[in-house]
Structures are given as structure tokens and as C-alpha cells.
Amino acid sequence: MNRDLLRQIWVSVSAVLCVYGTLLGIGVIGTRVEESSGGALAADATLLAPGGPAFSIWSVIYLGLFSYTVWQWLPANKTAPRARAVGWLAGVSMLLNAAWLLVTQVGWIWVSVAVIAILALTLGLIVRRLTTIPATGLVERVVVDGTFGAYLGWVSVATCANVAAAGDNSGWSFGALADQVVAVVVIAAAAGLGVLFAQQFGGRLAIAGAAGWGLAWIAVARLTDAPDSTLVGVAAIVAALLVVAAALLLRRHAPVGGRIA
Template identity: 65%
Template sequence: MTTSASTHPELTTADQVRRVAVIAAEVFCVVGTLFGIGVIGTRVEESSGGALAATATLVAPAGPAFSIWTPIYVGLLAYAVWQALPVNAVRARVRSTGWLAAASMVLNAAWLLVTQQGWIWASVVVIVALALTLGTLVERLTHEPAGTTWDRVLLDGTFGLYLGWVAVATCANVTAALVDSGVDLGAAANQVAAVAVVAVAAGLGVLFARRLGGRWAVAAAMAWGLAWIAVGRLGDEPRSVATGIAGIVSALVVLAAAQRWHESRPGTRQPSRSLRAV
């Protein structure tokens, strides 16, 4: 009796190139992060003329919100090491998402380096590309069930948090670019526009819940960002009770949507609903 070779996929040249590329991308991401936190550059909140500071716009999350980068960065580092192991490099999920993961790391570092130069609109282009990359990556994960706990944590968990936070950050980044360009609708209209932007973020959260099967990591990161927008507007300048309330309501909407589509996933063979993931 022999064991079928198909049950143990062989490590191919493509696998080897991809896993090295992911590690290289992670190194580049770490370098970009060192710039972003001010170790070898200017901190993000002080770059771009302060356009990205926590008090720059009505849609800027309060400072503590950015602590979410700690689990994301730790997760990315752990993922880079984990996916390089031969036994993991041949996994179907790693093969289908590895290059997207590497691209997300490069784009993250590129965003940090672009903001160092004060190129605020270029940063919008980069963060939109990052959001689209992460959206594609997580959607692919949805079509392939996680095989192990590490798989679920390092792929579904890390990239779910990453996508959720970047979705909110994209809305904040676009708003910062508009304000930095001199767009001012007046006190009342600015608040209406801010509420609209927060509502768009909530809409994205609902869309993600429907498309991705109510992933808690995505919803938690989005709710975190929206809640800190509320904290910033209710407790710091520029103050806006309307935007603060909108942030709280939007965070609850995102969590409710995740609950709705997470619980409603039947045990069907539909790819997008077969994964009970993070």
C-alpha cells in the first residue's frame, strides 16, 4: 500500500520565489514603519504638514486608534516567517494569496514613505491600491477554508484586521487630502460631509459582511476605527457632536452586519459561506 503523492504537494520553484518575495516585502515594510514612527524619519502625524494628524479633520481617528497597527504588524511578521516554512508554502491558501500579501506590505511601506515627502494625494492613490489588494486577498481566503489554527490566525485574523482598518483609514485619508487642498464647505456643511464619509465607511462594513461572510476581524477593526473617530470628535478638536454620534452608530452598524451574516451562514457548499473564519 502506497501513499498518494498528491496528498503532500511538492515545493515548486514558484513557491520558493514567492516565499522569498514575501520575506523581502516584510523587510521593506519594517523599514517603512521605522520611518512612520519617527525612528529614522518623521512620524506620520507630523508629516505632510500635519494633514494626517488626529486633530486635522473631522474624520481623523483619535491617536490611540493607531495602536491597532501593533497586532497587524506582529501578525505580518509572524505570517512572513510561517509562510516560508516548506510545509506551509505549498498550502492552497498561501499560494493563492502570497503575492497579494507581499504587495500589501510593499504598498504599506510606500504609503509611509510617500507621506514623508508630503505627497498627500499620492498617498490617497497608494492607500486605495492597498485597500483593493487586501479586499482581493481576503475574498480569496473566503473561497478556501482554513486548515489549521495558525492558518486562521495569521491569514484570516491578520489580514482581516488589516483590511478593516485600511478601509476606515482610506476614508480618513481622502478627507485629509481634500482638507489639505483647501476644501472648506463651512462649519455646518463640513459636519454634514463628515457624517456622510462616516456613513460610507459603515456602508463598506456592511458590504464586507455580505461579501466575506461576516468576518469578525474585519468588522472589529472597522468598528475600532469608527469608534475612535467618535472619541476624537466628542473629546478633542475639531469638535463635532454629529460626527461623533455618526461614528458610534456606524461602529454598531458594522458589528451588527457582521453578526447578521456570520450567524446566517448555512453549512452549504457555496465557497463564500463555507468558511467559519476569524
């Protein structure tokens, strides 16, 4: 079988399995994520859990992944350098997303941390490859760069929340104030990662926007819901602004092909 055709089929099958995982995660054929793993991943479970509405970003990401799956089937893209560069990894990212949803269904919270960490690394590799090969037009920038940029930005914040959920589920606590300080340190690390992404990937707005979105909803949750923490909430607001500001400042130095995302 032609390798390009095999890659296209791989992406499509991965997309179907990703949809299956999503149906599990939203409770259509399984338990909703926030109710799985003993509630460890609920919006009010830890100091680093984003507020519930934050997860609506998955609708945008899934739409983008569907659009990407269609895009890579277009005749002009079958042998395109970018399709070849990221197609296999794109499929891996969708399978990892489904795997994360599956392991949370059975309560394997620390396994979910490993899965989401590998997913974040995979997405980083995808965006790195997209950065080295310029996009050929606006549609490609939005569908390909925008999708995987938002995917990476959100997952980078979600990884922090996932680690916090696993730790809390394992009974980790350093005391009320110390837990807040640790949460602020993690948020600072997430902000630093966002700045690093801006530097490495030319100030891509999709990455910064999605990461900023996640951080902003951590702020909303801590300032308006339990467990409440003004310290963590303010830190998350500052982090969100820093990530977006870094992308805007570094955007002027981005290659033209990378500026949309």
C-alpha cells in the same frame, strides 16, 4: 528557481521593506506620520481623523504580518493552496504600506490617497481569495485570515480619513455645518462598506472589529478633541455598532473555515 520558493522570498523581502517603512512612520529614522505632510494626518487635523490611540492597531497588524511571513515558510505551507493564492498579493500589500509611509514623508498627500486606495483593493482581493479556500485549522485562521481581515478593516476606515486629510490640506471647505454633513455622509459610506464586507466575506470579525475600532476612535476624537462635532461623533458611534452588528448577524451563515476572522 522554484516558483513557490520565489514567492516565499518575495513575501519575506516585502516584510523587511515594510519594517523599514514603519521605522520611518514612527519617527525612528524619519518623521512621525502625524507630523508629516504638514500635520495633515494628525489626530486633530480633520473631522474624520481617528484619535491617536486608534493607531495602536498597527501593532496587531504588524505582528500578524510577521507571523504570516513565518507561517508561509513552514514546510507544510510551501505548496498550500492558500499560500499560493495570496502570497504574491500579501507581499504587494506590505510594499504598498511602506510606499504610503514614504510618500507621506515627502508630503505627497494626494499620492498617499492613491496608494492607500490601491492597498484597500489589494486587501479586498486577498480576503476574497481566503474566503473561497477554507482554512485548515485555528492557527491558520488567526494568523492568515485574522491578519488580513484586520488589515482590510482598518485600511477601509483609514482611506476615508486619508481622503479627508488630503481635501483639508488642499483647502476644501463647505462651511462649518456642511463640512460636518459631508463627514457624516463619508462615515455612512464606510459603514455601508463594512456591511458589504460582512455580506461578501461571511461576517468576518477581524474586518468588523478593525473597522469598528477605527470608527469608534473617530467618535472619541470628535466628542473629546478638536475639531469637535457631536454630529460626527454620534454618527461614527452608530456606524461602528452597525458594522459589528452586521458581522455578528451574518456570521451564522459563514463557512466554518471563515468564522474566526
